[in-house]
Amino acid sequence: MPRVSQDHLDARRQQILSGARVCFARYGYEGATVRRLEEATGLSRGAIFHHFRDKESLFLALAEDDAHRMADVVAREGLVQVMRDLLATKDGADWLGSRLELSRRLRTDPEFRARWAERSERLTEATRQRLLRQREAGNLRDDIDVGVLTSYLELVLEGLVSHLAMGLPADDLEPVLDLVESSVRRATATA
Amino acid sequence: MPRVSQDHLDARRQQILSGARVCFARYGYEGATVRRLEEATGLSRGAIFHHFRDKESLFLALAEDDAHRMADVVAREGLVQVMRDLLATKDGADWLGSRLELSRRLRTDPEFRARWAERSERLTEATRQRLLRQREAGNLRDDIDVGVLTSYLELVLEGLVSHLAMGLPADDLEPVLDLVESSVRRATATA
Numbered sequence: 001m002p003r004v005s006q007d008h009l010d011a012r013r014q015q016i017l018s019g020a021r022v023c024f025a026r027y028g029y030e031g032a033t034v035r036r037l038e039e040a041t042g043l044s045r046g047a048i049f050h051h052f053r054d055k056e057s058l059f060l061a062l063a064e065d066d067a068h069r070m071a072d073v074v075a076r077e078g079l080v081q082v083m084r085d086l087l088a089t090k091d092g093a094d095w096l097g098s099r100l101e102l103s104r105r106l107r108t109d110p111e112f113r114a115r116w117a118e119r120s121e122r123l124t125e126a127t128r129q130r131l132l133r134q135r136e137a138g139n140l141r142d143d144i145d146v147g148v149l150t151s152y153l154e155l156v157l158e159g160l161v162s163h164l165a166m167g168l169p170a171d172d173l174e175p176v177l178d179l180v181e182s183s184v185r186r187a188t189a190t191a
Numbered sequence: 192m193p194r195v196s197q198d199h200l201d202a203r204r205q206q207i208l209s210g211a212r213v214c215f216a217r218y219g220y221e222g223a224t225v226r227r228l229e230e231a232t233g234l235s236r237g238a239i240f241h242h243f244r245d246k247e248s249l250f251l252a253l254a255e256d257d258a259h260r261m262a263d264v265v266a267r268e269g270l271v272q273v274m275r276d277l278l279a280t281k282d283g284a285d286w287l288g289s290r291l292e293l294s295r296r297l298r299t300d301p302e303f304r305a306r307w308a309e310r311s312e313r314l315t316e317a318t319r320q321r322l323l324r325q326r327e328a329g330n331l332r333d334d335i336d337v338g339v340l341t342s343y344l345e346l347v348l349e350g351l352v353s354h355l356a357m358g359l360p361a362d363d364l365e366p367v368l369d370l371v372e373s374s375v376r377r378a379t380a381t382a
Contacts, residue, residue: 028295097298100353103291104219107284107358144370152367159350162291167298175339176346183374 013051016041017065020048020058025094028101029059056112063099064119071126078134079127079153080181083160087173097165127153131184141186149184156180204242207232208256211239211249216285219292220250247303254290255310262317269325270318270344271372274351278364288356318344322375332377340375347371 019041023032026040032055034045041048052058070082086092106113128150134140140149164170210232214223217231223246225236232239243249261273277283297304319341325331331340355361 093298097294100291100294103288103353103356103358107288107356113358145366147363148366148370151363152370155350155354155364155367156347157350158353159346159348162294162349162353163346165294165298167294167304172338172342173346175336176343179335179339179343179374183370187378 009051012043012047016043016048016051016058017062019043021062021095024059024062024098028098029055029105030101032098056115059102060115060119062095063116064122067119067122071122074123074126074130078130078181079123079157080177083157083177083180084174086160086164087170087177093164093167096161100162100165124150124154139185141184153180153184200242203234203238207234207239207242207249208253210234212253212286215250215253215289219289220246220296221292223289247306250293251306251310253286254307255313258310258313262313265314265317265321269321269372270314270348271368274348274368274371275365277351277355278361278368284355284358287352291353291356315341315345330376332375344371344375 020032020037023036023040027033027036032040034048034055037048037055037058038045048058052061070079073082073085086096102112106116128146131140131146131149135142135146140146160173163173211223211228214228214231218224218227223231225239225246228239228246228249229236239249243252261270264273264276277287293303297307319337322331322337322340326333326337331337351364354364
């Protein structure tokens, strides 16, 4: 396959992903019909489903993109920074909301849950690695297992996603994230 | 109105609420059609909407019941205990999931958000009062504002609700809740 063709395919894929993200954010997962996905991407259903097996695969590809981007931030600055970024932009609330709407599906469809878990595993692993490095550097509290600290930070992230997706007031959450951050650090480092 | 009649009305109201809770949990908010609400409660739509203005009011009455019950636990044992109870029973996940599905509605419908907020305000206030008493008793850390600690605990609760509603593994969350509890306590109390 000539090179230009591969570039073209990649660009097309990106075009589909960004259109679909806007579409899911606006209409929710169920509301994002094939027709609306065509409108949002400017492409035919044939073109869209040439790149993605089905709507579910398209949605999961977006979730995977998120996990990639968040994992990059985690590696450099930690999971609390991911939360601070979410709090600062807020404009992701519509998209985050469409993820929440899938909670029933996640709970009741084991295959979908497995595909989703595969993607979120990347973020868990990045968080774990970051915490291990922080412990090595003496910045982390050492009385609690890194696995527990990882689950703790992820639980707070889930709370923040839910909070923002519900459009609840978020102006007072900055000091809450400070508390979360300090509760995984060495006591001496925060004193 | 004779006394027996009022008792009858109260019992009827309870019958509707418990049937509706099962129905919302099974089918989600949108999926809980009037027909299914009739089946689940064993009552006609006429009887149901004699007691509740509409489906939304019925749903909010259930959310209010939850807030009442949680506020009672909070007053006696604190919000972390509410989370431990959720973790121990888990069978509330289906119902909790139906709440998550309303996130888009909460975000985009200010009137609905206001009605919802009125109900959840009770839980916030109970948490705040409990924390103030704990601070008075010297059990609470005193370097962080009670408002921030309240928001922190509520954010973790939101994360837990989301986590359980998505059916994610929760076996490892007990030590996470221990960490949450210790992070609002006086350092000396946990040492």
